[in-house]
Amino acid sequence: MLMDVLWPLSGGILLGWALGSNDAANIFGTGITTNLIRYRTAVLLLITFLTLGAFLEGGKVVTTFQSLSSQTALTAFIATFSAGLVVGGMSRWGIPVSTSQAIIGAATAIGLVNGSANLKVLGKIVACWVFTPVGAVLISLVLYRALDALLRRHPLPFPIWSAVLKTGIVVSGCYGAYALGSNNVANTTGVFVAAGLISARWAVLIGAASISLGVITYSKNVIYTVGKQIFPLDPFSAFVAVLAEAITVHLFTQLGVPVSASQAIVGAVAGIGIIKNVRAIQQKRLTQIVLGWVLTPLAGGFLAALFSHLISG
Amino acid sequence: MILFGKEKQVSQLLMQHLEKVRDCLEKTYAVAEQYLRGGLEEAKRLGLEVDRIETEADELRRQIDDQLFEGAFLPNIRQDVHGLVSQMDDVANAAETVCDFILGERPQIPETWHEEMLTIFAKTLEQFDQFQAALTEFLEGTRMDVDEIRNYNQKVGILESDIDQVEWHLTREIFRSDLDLARKLHLRTCVRLSCQLSDQIENLADSLKLLVLKTQV
Numbered sequence: 001m002l003m004d005v006l007w008p009l010s011g012g013i014l015l016g017w018a019l020g021s022n023d024a025a026n027i028f029g030t031g032i033t034t035n036l037i038r039y040r041t042a043v044l045l046l047i048t049f050l051t052l053g054a055f056l057e058g059g060k061v062v063t064t065f066q067s068l069s070s071q072t073a074l075t076a077f078i079a080t081f082s083a084g085l086v087v088g089g090m091s092r093w094g095i096p097v098s099t100s101q102a103i104i105g106a107a108t109a110i111g112l113v114n115g116s117a118n119l120k121v122l123g124k125i126v127a128c129w130v131f132t133p134v135g136a137v138l139i140s141l142v143l144y145r146a147l148d149a150l151l152r153r154h155p156l157p158f159p160i161w162s163a164v165l166k167t168g169i170v171v172s173g174c175y176g177a178y179a180l181g182s183n184n185v186a187n188t189t190g191v192f193v194a195a196g197l198i199s200a201r202w203a204v205l206i207g208a209a210s211i212s213l214g215v216i217t218y219s220k221n222v223i224y225t226v227g228k229q230i231f232p233l234d235p236f237s238a239f240v241a242v243l244a245e246a247i248t249v250h251l252f253t254q255l256g257v258p259v260s261a262s263q264a265i266v267g268a269v270a271g272i273g274i275i276k277n278v279r280a281i282q283q284k285r286l287t288q289i290v291l292g293w294v295l296t297p298l299a300g301g302f303l304a305a306l307f308s309h310l311i312s313g
Numbered sequence: 314m315i316l317f318g319k320e321k322q323v324s325q326l327l328m329q330h331l332e333k334v335r336d337c338l339e340k341t342y343a344v345a346e347q348y349l350r351g352g353l354e355e356a357k358r359l360g361l362e363v364d365r366i367e368t369e370a371d372e373l374r375r376q377i378d379d380q381l382f383e384g385a386f387l388p389n390i391r392q393d394v395h396g397l398v399s400q401m402d403d404v405a406n407a408a409e410t411v412c413d414f415i416l417g418e419r420p421q422i423p424e425t426w427h428e429e430m431l432t433i434f435a436k437t438l439e440q441f442d443q444f445q446a447a448l449t450e451f452l453e454g455t456r457m458d459v460d461e462i463r464n465y466n467q468k469v470g471i472l473e474s475d476i477d478q479v480e481w482h483l484t485r486e487i488f489r490s491d492l493d494l495a496r497k498l499h500l501r502t503c504v505r506l507s508c509q510l511s512d513q514i515e516n517l518a519d520s521l522k523l524l525v526l527k528t529q530v
Contacts, residue, residue: 158457160317163386
């Protein structure tokens with residue numbers, strides 16, 4: 001009986017692990033690579049707030065998976081396994097990838113195969129993907145200007161300014177972890193709720209645990225390679241970028257749509273680049289994001305449809 | 314507040330270090346004054362004071378370093394704070410060097426140049442007071458007034474130029490005089506060492522300017 005549940009869930013657990021190992025860099029990358037916070041402390045904060053976000057608000061996005069398409073234990077496994085292959089493969093080749101887009105593509109393909117795909121829900125999700133980096137740009141622009149104006153009106157003595165920024169970077173990282181947990185936990189186990197295999201409560205528990213496992217076991221290398229590339233920013237800008245990313249992702253949690261934290265941070269950094277009149281993000285990176293909107297769900301969908309076809313004979 | 318504990322501690326240590334450096338400069342001025350007026354014994358006593366204060370300043374610098382290692386301030390700022398403290402310590406060291414030179418090598422400075430020599434020390438002290446005001450505003454001002462800091466730093470630069478003028482004039486007079494070459498060179502060294510203090514204080518002001526720039530959004 002337990003094995004009947006565990007074996008399909010293995011796909012989700014693997015996907016959660018991949019998500020955790022990849023997305024930690026977006027949240028505490030700047031803090032760790034600038035030696036503001038120790039790696040161990042960052043990991044502890046990450047898994048704590050990620051789990052909190054998953055428990056308190058992760059259910060909002062789980063319902064979207066239930067309405068996107070119907071699943072069985074087998075198809076849920078196929079969807080998560082396919083998404084995991086896409087995430088793993090693209091990460092291996094150094095191509096930025098969104099777990100949300102991969103799993104949505106896979107789940108939609110299953111829905112198209114079994115005739116249960118809700119294209120209206122899919123349309124809403126795709127629109128939110130486009131607005132993720134765009135929204136992050138706008139939010140970071142507004143935040144930067146507002147905080148800048150506040151600091152100019154009430155300049156802080158240097159020691160307090162430094163301490164406030166230090167704290168701000170850590171607190172925004174915690175909020176980012178919370179937002180990631182609330183928004184992305186459904187990526188790993190939402191399809192199993194749609195399959196009726198587990199309840200939403202168990203889904204967030206297992207999802208949070210698998211993402212945390214990825215953070216603990218495999219995020220370090222990604223943080224030190226990706227984190228530095230994304231954050232050539234001064235401390236104030238880094239603080240605003242992470243906060244804007246967290247707000248963006250959390251907003252989409254309220255809409256019940258899983259989005260990419262990676263694309264949100266790219267948008268936030270680009271927004272700061274606009275204010276400072278510098279190109280904070282390379283053209284290549286922006287092109288990869290746009291291509292990702294199309295290729296990632298297509299790849300996830302293709303693999304899911306292929307496996308589904310092969311298994312059903 | 315626990316939140317700002319380390320930063321506050323470093324600020325306090327910095328202010329104490331600043332006072333020690335000022336004391337060194339003030340006592341060095343007094344050494345020069347006593348020496349030129351013939352009070353050699355008093356000059357020696359003051360020279361020992363400078364030595365003692367410089368050692369106390371060293372100890373404060375070590376305490377500041379410890380706090381920086383324990384995580385005070387943002388990581389990218391720590392280097393600048395460390396650099397600033399090192400430069401402040403260099404001023405105290407330079408003041409001690411001047412005292413050692415005067416008391417050890419006993420330069421024979423003709424009376425006509427006494428006032429100009431003392432002007433160098435007086436303006437150097439005034440210059441450091443401007444820097445002290447700038448750093449105090451930076452660390453303790455309730456609303457860090459960047460314009461005020463810039464004004465103080467500007468005055469540091471102006472005073473440095475004044476001291477350069479005095480140095481240039483004195484050097485010219487020394488080498489136009491009838492003194493033998495050895496004495497001329499010795500006096501020139503004395504003047505150069507004395508004026509080096511103001512160059513270092515100007516470097517301090519530049520370092521503070523960079524630190525202020527880094528805090529600006």
